[in-house]
Amino acid sequence: MASVTREIVLPAERDEAWRWLTDPGELSRWLAPEVELEPWEGGTVETAGEPDPRTGIVERVDENELLRIRWWPVEDEDAATTVEFELGDDPAGTRVRVTESDGVPATASPRALALA
Amino acid sequence: MTIDPGPIFGALADDTRRAVFLRVASGGQSTASELARDLPVTRQAVAKHLSLLASAGLVEGERVGRETRFHARGEPLRDAIDWMATVGALWDDRLARLAALAEPPA
Numbered sequence: 001m002a003s004v005t006r007e008i009v010l011p012a013e014r015d016e017a018w019r020w021l022t023d024p025g026e027l028s029r030w031l032a033p034e035v036e037l038e039p040w041e042g043g044t045v046e047t048a049g050e051p052d053p054r055t056g057i058v059e060r061v062d063e064n065e066l067l068r069i070r071w072w073p074v075e076d077e078d079a080a081t082t083v084e085f086e087l088g089d090d091p092a093g094t095r096v097r098v099t100e101s102d103g104v105p106a107t108a109s110p111r112a113l114a115l116a
Numbered sequence: 117m118t119i120d121p122g123p124i125f126g127a128l129a130d131d132t133r134r135a136v137f138l139r140v141a142s143g144g145q146s147t148a149s150e151l152a153r154d155l156p157v158t159r160q161a162v163a164k165h166l167s168l169l170a171s172a173g174l175v176e177g178e179r180v181g182r183e184t185r186f187h188a189r190g191e192p193l194r195d196a197i198d199w200m201a202t203v204g205a206l207w208d209d210r211l212a213r214l215a216a217l218a219e220p221p222a
Contacts (some may be wrong), residue, residue: 011216030213
């Protein structure tokens, strides 16, 4: 399984960082030029306005803790990947760790991992 | 990017299969029988590993007489590395925009 991880610390409280990750208006300022996201499990996510428009679903929502989506290039669901945002405490604010992977997410149950 | 690097890393996640791949890649042994001589598994097990490696595109078999000789292919690994570099660069850009957004106005 291939995966990419990045981490940054935002000078913000958890709930503010959470809003940047889940509010479509805020997401449209940094994730992609146009972002639609329904911040509940089973909700849809769509990005547009750049060369690689994507569509997908919201898989997990733990408010102020974790957001996981599964998305893919429009019309190519076989190339789906999972993106997980994990929020954590940091003396300078809120740590955001993002992991994009093409397999089972790190926070999946041990059973799911065993089956993968 | 529409490549799917998943099967490549999955194929190499198993210790024995990785040993098979490394032996094929280094060119020492290239048939299931040769490989089985050196590894603590049966010829049938080696053949299964080779088949899985072949379906991930990591090895390619060629029929020579009564046996199949395998050689390694580098493209899938290069594709996987390209995928990680491309996806990583995208997140670098996105998170730089997010960080700029989060900076309190001076």
